Amino acid sequence: MRLKLPELKIGKHSPRYPLVQGGMGVMISGPRLAGAVAACGGVGTIASVGLACASPHFDGRNYFEANQLAMADALREARAIAPEGVIAVNCMCALTDYDTQVRSACEAGADVIVSGAGLPLNLPELTRDFPDVALVPIVSSLKAAELIVRRWEKQYGRQPDGFVVETPLHAGGHLGATKMEHVTDPEFSLETVVPQLVRYVEDVLKSPIPVIAAGGIFDRSDMERAFALGAKGVQMGTRFACTEECDADVRFKEAYVNATADDVVVIMSPVGIPGRALRNPFVQRYLEGKVESKPCIARCLSHCTYIRTRETFCIAQALVDAYRGNWEEGLFFCGDNVHRCQRIERVRDIFAELFPGD
Helix, strand or coil, X not given: CCCCCCCCCECCECCCCCEEECCCCCCCCCHHHHHHHHHCCCEEEEECCCHHHHCCCCCCCCHHHHHXXXXXXXXXXXXXXXXCCEEEEEEECCECCHHHHHHHHHHCCCCEEEEECCCCCCHXXXXXXXXXXXXXXXXXXXXXXHHHHHHHHHHHCCCCCCEEXXXXXXXXXXXXXXXXXXXXXXXXXXXXHHHHHHHHXXXXXXXXXXXXXXXXXXXXXXXXXXXXXXXXXXXXXXXXXXXXXXXXXXXXXXXXXXXXXXXXXEEECCCCCEEEEECXXXXXXXHCCCCCCCCCCXXXXXXXXXXXXXXXXXXXXXXXXXXXXXXXXXXXXXXXXXXXXXXXXXXXXXHHHHCCCC
16 A cells, blocks of 8 residues: 655645755756756755856856856746746855855745755854745754754754755765765664654654655655655655756766666765765776876865865866766766666656656
8 A cells, every 4th residue: 555645845835746856966956957856846956066167157267156147047947947846956065155055046046945065054044034945954863953953943043944864875975974884874874863853853843844865765665665764755866867857968867877786886075075976987096096186176165185185086077077978087976776777767757657646
């Protein structure tokens, strides 16, 4: 018997389906993908990081200014595709221009700000002029959620409008874990963290804050397992990256289609935390200590090993190469279920498969 779908309400926003498309940068989840997901009844998410790199506003020197203009362009394009849809922007705390990106997203009409890669402790301050914008931190543990709530309640008199629980066992890209051993630690699994956070929200906060499970979600059975843990929604990234509407080059998507389970590796990123990616020639050279980096784009990260030591590589450049489909030089982030991507799909077909009759 099919599990009844929970209702997902994020602040004042209620998508038709309890499905959030994960934010994937650089420009993997841009306006085309976010708009398509929102038009189908999910929450479409634009990844704010590096939008300038695919924008005509960027002249190679004005990265931060171009990123603001590109943000407005992206939200305008996504909204044209889904005028009534719920559109989020994922803003990473680790970005040098985090504050500016958050404000730019709000000014350009984002419905939701999803924020991770650090603790978004000052997010309510940055969005105080936009009370209808829902705020959703990404956490990997109950401890992180508790810290955010204490700070927000004390300084701003408000609570989050939702939590994305993204645990490192299956997720793609940066995993939230600080050490390699955390990646497979059951203490950071969805099975552990989601019920803990659900109980905290219900019993301690006595609030309807939804918990959204992320990492390893691919089909209806994955969704139902998350709902059985108490999640009110799920976040899906990798499968949506392998769609016609995904903003990346078709060669990026073909890399997903051709991937096997053995092609997925976890590396230590220049950001200083583990990340999950495809083992392509670039990653293989990096694992062997032979990688050579292109110049830094713009000092886009507040903490970056490459900026500090010139070791490792410029992650922004590597992600841009992946977005452009450069298999030899790009960093192709992915979830560990990438081998389940057998073809390039359409977003509407994914929704039809996930929600038949709902």
